[in-house]
Amino acid sequence: MNTDKKVAFYTLGCKLNFSETSTIARNFINEGFERVDFDTKADVYVINTCSVTDNTDKRFKSIVKNALKKNDEAFLIAVGCYAQLKPEELANVNGVDLVLGATEKFNVTSYINDLTKNNIGEVHSCEISDADFYVGSYSIGDRTRAFLKVQDGCDYKCTYCTIPLARGISRSDTLENVIENAREISSKGIKEIVLTGVNIGDYGKGEFGNKKHEHTFLELVKELDKVDGIHRLRISSIEPNLLKDETINFVSKSNSFVPHFHIPLQSGSDELLKKMKRRYLKNTYTNRVSRIKEVMPNACIGVDVIVGFPGETDELFLETYNYLNDLDISYLHVFTYSERPNTEAVEMQGVVPKKVRAKRSKMLRGLSAKKRRAFYESQLGNTLTALFESENKEGYIYGFTENYVKVKTPWNPALINSLHTITLTEIDQDGLVRFDFVKEKAIV
Known part of the structure; x- marks a missing residue:
């Protein structure tokens, strides 16, 4: 066990990456590591990369430099989309010790028996066609919401996009596993779940990307709506051709799904x-x-x-x-x-x-x-519900209504991770919305 070792994580890119970073972090914690903030000294730094734009590629080097300033003997690991697409390039960045491709990133702890720094980064990558299995993930960020991965990969061939090259074919979690993860999140007191994936409207393709649909996205939505203890479910991003009338109609009458697309x-x-x-x-x-x-x-x-x-x-x-x-x-x-x-x-x-x-x-x-x-x-004058977050920003606490209006009120720690009925009253000079409480007592 690594009871005296500390690990820190930095995530570039999308909500899906954040959910996967959290899963990788839990693997480290199970091996005895203590998770610390990235801007503190750690024994291992893991950078989950993105390659959607040029900018995220360039940021990688500066993130590595910042980690080495905290501990020049730290073991640096690169995972994620850029690590799959350009493993040798990342391995040649000064200070990088290990680069793991799409199939290896969830097994990272099995590669670090020895934390001695390497002269050049060691690469364990795969042909993207080997990424034909599914690993479920979810992340818990600020204790108010969780990102729940339901799908990975993409079969679309958009001419500007490298994601199919980085993540492989479209494949989905089982309905049973998604529901189990949702219940686990709910048991931790999290009030909101955001569904994530590369192309979540394509949910239902079998574990190996076959065309047999075990369940549809609509069936997934209907089953999640039944899970006790989840007060809000949010669909992060869905292709217009895959967002069907049936799903829109169901969300409009749903117990938990919010009116935000x-x-x-x-x-x-x-x-x-x-x-x-x-x-x-x-x-x-x-x-x-x-x-x-x-x-x-x-x-x-x-x-x-x-x-x-x-x-x-x-x-x-x-x-x-x-x-x-x-x-x-x-x-x-x-x-x-x-x-x-x-x-x-x-x-x-x-x-x-x-x-x-x-x-x-x-x-x-x-x-x-x-x-x-x-x-x-x-939305001014409307009565809505706000879920408040945990951060104190210059004396204010912030929250979001079900339809994603960002609201603010003077800092009150009692509001953290609570849902309140509010009436929106005015837009402040910073563009955010002030409100009146309908009742002082939280809904939950």
Whole structure:
């Protein structure tokens, strides 16, 4: 046992990575390690990498340097998507001792019997076709919500994306295991679960990515809604072509699922959607938003959008901008296109200059702020429930309503991880919402 050893973790990227980091951390704790914060001295540092954009690749080196400043004798391990795609590159970063690919990351503790630093990083990677099994994960972050992984990998061939190369084929957890994990999370007093995966609407494919659907995403949603003790369930991100009317209708009447959807769009131009090899056109997206708002008028809808994709002319960008401006959505996640090796898009004509990409990104971020403000204004006067978080930020405690309005009130530790009925009253100068308690006593 490693009872005197300390381990620290740093996670780049998505909620799915956070859930997997937590699972890996529990493996270390089971081996006797003590988990500490990344900005403190540790014997082992584990960096869970991402490779969605250029920026996350570049950050890796600075994270390694920061770890070595805390302890230049520490054993450094890289796992995750970038570790699968570019293992040799990471192994050559000064100070990195071990790089584990997609099939090895959950067995990390079996690789560290000796914590002596290596002259060059040792690589244990695989052909991504070997990543045909499923490992369930969940993370508990700030004690108020957990990220529960239900699916991994992707069978889509979007021309800008390396995720299928990094995570392999689409495969799902069993319904029984998801429910068991949800019950375990509930038993820890967590009030909210966020469902995560690479392509969660594709949930149901068998353990080895076969096309036989054991259960559908709708069946998963219905079964999770029955789990006692979970007060909120949130769908993190789902493809518009996989978000069916049946799911939207069920969420609208659900006990636990909240009226908040995050739906990737990527472009408001059918011409670019085809070049991206997305599996829908703009009309499908419009229909999904209309259907949600029809049955849940106060629903929050977030949108992923990429700017600067090859061939995106000024006219096509404005088509996207105007489409989003007219659409009844609540906020945007804006991604500036970056060239990724081994993707179709990297070979495409019509490269958009980086300065133009940056300008378009700024325009869409401005539109996002406008959309969020309009959504918050539309909610003033409504009575909702807020789940409060654990952090004291400059004398305030923050929380989120079921439809993802961020609220604030003067710090009160008694509110941590509690649900309260509130009435939204005004938008503060920082853009967040103040409120009145309907009752002082918490719902739970």
